[in-house]
Amino acid sequence: MGIQKLNLRGMGSNICMNQACRVTTSCEWKKGWSLKSGGFATLCYSCGSAYENSVFCETFHSKESGWRECTVCRKRIHCGCIASRYLHEYMDFGGIACISCAKRLEIRLVQSMQIPGDILNGTVVTNGNPTVNENQIGDSHVSFGGLLRLAKAVETDVVSSGLDQVKVDKPMLKTGDQNKRFPHLAQQCSSSAFVKSDNIRPIQGVKDTNESSPQPPINFSLTSSLLPFPGRNVEGITEQNKGSFQKEQRSRNILPKPPKPSPTVGTEANNNGTVSQVRVARPPAEGRGRNQLLPRYWPRITDQELQQLSGELKSTIVPLFEKILSASDAGRIGRLVLPKACAEAYFPHITQSEGIPIRIQDIKGKEWTFQFRFWPNNNSRMYVLEGVTPCIQNMQLEAGDTVTFSKIVPGGQLVVGGRKASNNGDVQDSQAPSIPNGDSTGETSFSGVTDNMVTNGGRTSDDSSMQRNTSIPEKKKLRNIKNKRLLMNTDEAMELQITWEEAQELFRPSPTSEPTIVMVEDHEFEEFEEPPIFGKTTVFTSRPSGEQEQLAQCDNCSKWRRLPLNALLSAKWTCSENIWDLKRSSCSAPEDINPRDLESFFSINKDSKKQRFSDNKTSNEGEPCGLDALATAAVLGDSIVELGESSVGATTRHPRHRPGCTCIVCIQPPSGKGKHEPSCKCNVCLTVRRRFKTLMMRKKKRQSEREAELALGKEKVPEDIAGQALLSINPLENEVNYNDAQIELEESSNGGQLDLNCDPHKEDDLLAAAAGMSLTSLMNAATLPMDMYLRPCMISRNAVDGEENVGGLVCGDVEQERGDG
DNA sequence: ACTTTGCATGTGCAT
DNA sequence: TGCACATGCAAAGTT
Numbered sequence: 147m148g149i150q151k152l153n154l155r156g157m158g159s160n161i162c163m164n165q166a167c168r169v170t171t172s173c174e175w176k177k178g179w180s181l182k183s184g185g186f187a188t189l190c191y192s193c194g195s196a197y198e199n200s201v202f203c204e205t206f207h208s209k210e211s212g213w214r215e216c217t218v219c220r221k222r223i224h225c226g227c228i229a230s231r232y233l234h235e236y237m238d239f240g241g242i243a244c245i246s247c248a249k250r251l252e253i254r255l256v257q258s259m260q261i262p263g264d265i266l267n268g269t270v271v272t273n274g275n276p277t278v279n280e281n282q283i284g285d286s287h288v289s290f291g292g293l294l295r296l297a298k299a300v301e302t303d304v305v306s307s308g309l310d311q312v313k314v315d316k317p318m319l320k321t322g323d324q325n326k327r328f329p330h331l332a333q334q335c336s337s338s339a340f341v342k343s344d345n346i347r348p349i350q351g352v353k354d355t356n357e358s359s360p361q362p363p364i365n366f367s368l369t370s371s372l373l374p375f376p377g378r379n380v381e382g383i384t385e386q387n388k389g390s391f392q393k394e395q396r397s398r399n400i401l402p403k404p405p406k407p408s409p410t411v412g413t414e415a416n417n418n419g420t421v422s423q424v425r426v427a428r429p430p431a432e433g434r435g436r437n438q439l440l441p442r443y444w445p446r447i448t449d450q451e452l453q454q455l456s457g458e459l460k461s462t463i464v465p466l467f468e469k470i471l472s473a474s475d476a477g478r479i480g481r482l483v484l485p486k487a488c489a490e491a492y493f494p495h496i497t498q499s500e501g502i503p504i505r506i507q508d509i510k511g512k513e514w515t516f517q518f519r520f521w522p523n524n525n526s527r528m529y530v531l532e533g534v535t536p537c538i539q540n541m542q543l544e545a546g547d548t549v550t551f552s553k554i555v556p557g558g559q560l561v562v563g564g565r566k567a568s569n570n571g572d573v574q575d576s577q578a579p580s581i582p583n584g585d586s587t588g589e590t591s592f593s594g595v596t597d598n599m600v601t602n603g604g605r606t607s608d609d610s611s612m613q614r615n616t617s618i619p620e621k622k623k624l625r626n627i628k629n630k631r632l633l634m635n636t637d638e639a640m641e642l643q644i645t646w647e648e649a650q651e652l653f654r655p656s657p658t659s660e661p662t663i664v665m666v667e668d669h670e671f672e673e674f675e676e677p678p679i680f681g682k683t684t685v686f687t688s689r690p691s692g693e694q695e696q697l698a699q700c701d702n703c704s705k706w707r708r709l710p711l712n713a714l715l716s717a718k719w720t721c722s723e724n725i726w727d728l729k730r731s732s733c734s735a736p737e738d739i740n741p742r743d744l745e746s747f748f749s750i751n752k753d754s755k756k757q758r759f760s761d762n763k764t765s766n767e768g769e770p771c772g773l774d775a776l777a778t779a780a781v782l783g784d785s786i787v788e789l790g791e792s793s794v795g796a797t798t799r800h801p802r803h804r805p806g807c808t809c810i811v812c813i814q815p816p817s818g819k820g821k822h823e824p825s826c827k828c829n830v831c832l833t834v835r836r837r838f839k840t841l842m843m844r845k846k847k848r849q850s851e852r853e854a855e856l857a858l859g860k861e862k863v864p865e866d867i868a869g870q871a872l873l874s875i876n877p878l879e880n881e882v883n884y885n886d887a888q889i890e891l892e893e894s895s896n897g898g899q900l901d902l903n904c905d906p907h908k909e910d911d912l913l914a915a916a917a918g919m920s921l922t923s924l925m926n927a928a929t930l931p932m933d934m935y936l937r938p939c940m941i942s943r944n945a946v947d948g949e950e951n952v953g954g955l956v957c958g959d960v961e962q963e964r965g966d967g
Numbered sequence: 968a969c970t971t972t973g974c975a976t977g978t979g980c981a982t
Numbered sequence: 983t984g985c986a987c988a989t990g991c992a993a994a995g996t997t
Contacts, residue, residue, distance in 0.1 A: 472987085472988055472989080473988080473989080474987095474988060474989055474990095475988085477989095478970090479970090479971080479972090480971095481972095483986095483987060483988070483989095485986080485987080486985090486986065486987085487986090499973090521972095521973065521974065522973095522974080523974080523975085523985095523986085523987085524975090524976095524984085524985075524986090525985095526985070526986075528974095528986080528987070532972095968996100968997085969995100969996080969997075970994100970995080970996070970997090971993100971994080971995070971996085972992100972993085972994070972995085973991100973992095973993085973994095974990100974991090974992090974993100975989100975990080975991080975992100976988100976989085976990075976991095977987100977988090977989085977990090978986100978987090978988085978989100979985100979986090979987090979988105980984100980985085980986085980987105981983100981984090981985085981986100982983085982984085982985100
């Protein structure tokens with residue numbers, strides 16, 4: 147076919163080469179559309195001819211530009227430019243596969259068109275909700291296969307049974323069977339989870355090399371409860387009718403990146419206390435094919451809400467997008483800023499700035515007329531809905547709440563709804579409202595579904611009145627919803643510190659990543675490429691014999707089980723997973739822990755937390771934030787360690803780490819975003835640099851000692867020749883070095899001023915070094931390269947002087963030093 | 968004096 | 983660096 151894949155991003159504006167179109171492409175549009183003939187001729191979404199003549203290539207937006215991992219085998223694949231033609235394949239369940247994996251999957255699909263009994267291999271049906279064992283990444287392709295087969299089967303039938311049908315009427319599995327075996331799936335199907343996805347794209351690469359394959363592009367949607375990979379998002383689409391399906395055959399959609407930090411789905415308790423799945427569905431592609439909606443605008447609606455909504459309107463509702471109301475949206479001006487992509491995708495095309503009146507009905511069927519218009523803005527457009535105030539007030543929405551837009555099919559009538567923000571997370575997190583109800587306590591409601599839900603689902607009437615009664619300064623503070631994320635009142639900050647510490651205890655290394663062993667100060671550290679995952683809370687106690695142990699409570703029977711200290715548990719753990727004590731690997735096995743022991747442990751723990759809380763409350767002047775908050779928490783954590791010393795034990799994270807440890811290693815952010823700049827002068831960075839410096843000094847010293855010994859063995863050389871020689875290189879620098887070293891030595895030898903870097907076992911060496919000029923000189927020599935290293939990093943005398951300030955940060959170390967000492 | 972309108976600008980974020 | 987978007991603000995309109 148000779149199709150070229152070009153990445154045209156960043157090449158400036160282009161004009162569509164289709165003479166009938168000639169649309170000037172915006173940056174978004176110029177992504178990778180190119181003609182077979184090559185060059186940089188860009189075809190746009192508008193004219194559609196690009197679909198005939200070119201294929202899509204997007205740069206995968208990886209941090210390492212141009213490279214991405216195969217979702218299946220983790221091999222690196224080039225970005226998909228010309229050089230890497232046919233090296234990858236987009237997978238329908240998200241991600242990309244290298245050619246070999248893609249082939250394997252394809253073969254598997256062909257071989258298993260029938261749905262076998264083990265279709266849910268690798269999945270666990272819990273409470274009717276099939277979930278994937280999160281720790282079985284290696285097996286995930288098995289469940290992929292199963293899921294693919296199921297989805298394929300269902301979808302094939304959807305397609306063949308008439309695309310006008312929004313609901314799946316004749317899935318291959320008889321509905322009854324399906325309900326029995328996979329009630330959740332049945333629910334998804336009936337609520338049209340398995341319907342045609344908009345996620346149709348030209349099969350490229352592998353397809354080109356497998357022309358004989360009769361497989362049409364497989365497109366299906368899974369709600370996130372069926373995520374084959376934990377933490378990896380599969381985009382779900384609620385529904386699609388024939389028209390849009392056909393359209394989508396020609397519309398290649400850009401896969402938006404999944405929301406970070408990817409809690410795209412959650413369970414949501416409704417008013418009855420039952421739990422329903424939050425639907426986080428990428429909305430259907432429509433209109434001009436612009437469907438690059440930011441995940442934050444993806445509609446999040448539970449099945450129950452959707453069903454209720456559909457029931458209220460006696461129609462089928464397709465959620466389109468939603469938006470958290472900003473202060474200006476919800477203000478008196480009555481202008482609701484529409485996300486550009488949403489406006490262009492789901493609202494009528496307008497050419498005049500004045501726009502057009504647009505009629506939207508609310509959930510109760512009441513019709514509202516808004517002016518849909520745009521303002522020119524930086525060579526772009528800013529879309530607004532004017533006159534929304536009455537509607538928003540009618541729905542009792544305010545800044546921070548969510549307004550939702552849906553459409554009725556068939557017909558396309560727009561429907562506006564609303565959802566009250568939860569008491570906590572929602573209002574704070576406008577940027578990533580990934581979990582509308584982050585606390586999973588049913589804080590959200592789909593306003594307008596019923597009045598009840600507006601008042602009861604979102605928050606209690608007290609709560610809402612509380613919010614309405616927010617003082618004016620408070621309101622002013624909350625005006626900027628974005629910044630509001632950063633705001634927290636005293637109690638929240640306190641809560642953060644506590645929950646942060648508690649969260650620390652839940653961290654477990656990602657099961658998928660192998661640690662790199664790093665030696666720092668003769669200790670092995672495990673460095674993980676992937677951020678930690680949350681594991682089950684366990685407690686560490688000491689037995690009367692002094693032996694330390696870890697206790698975990700079964701999520702099923704609530705019995706406590708003894709575990710090895712190094713046992714790492716997944717977030718949900720039951721007796722059956724007790725591989726360390728087979729006698730107690732069943733919930734029927736009796737608990738072997740004295741209830742009194744447990745009681746005493748928990749009383750200690752409770753007290754310590756209380757202590758922490760009260761301590762912090764009393765000394766709460768100037769709210770700590772960011773790393774300062776961490777530092778504060780670290781100090782608090784120190785007292786915790788002391789209070790509950792008997793209950794702590796080492797873990798595998800690093801030799802000095804204990805649960806709740808707030809030492810420098812433990813508080814470091816995971817790799818990737820959020821890492822500190824090289825020039826960062828925060829406490830953490832200073833400490834890290836200081837430690838590195840000390841480490842290097844020590845190494846140099848040792849090396850020099852060895853060399854000196856060797857030299858002594860051969861011929862008696864004046865002890866400080868080496869040092870003097872080096873000192874002569876740059877007297878000024880060495881003056882500084884000398885001072886620094888002297889400071890370190892002074893500090894380390896100064897009672898009450900612990901040098902946290904010092905290995906107590908080597909303290910004597912240092913002292914001896916301080917006493918003898920020869921060793922000092924050697925050390926000066928050793929410091930020289932380090933200083934040269936440190937200078938660009940702005941490590942100054944002050945930084946060294948400030949060491950004491952970071953003592954709190956390394957409380958675990960202090961503890962260790964004390965213990966060692 | 969107050970409200971509405973239209974645009975400009977600052978900020979955050981993705982690339 | 984560019985885009986999207988929240989919001990500021992001045993001009994115009996209205997009471």
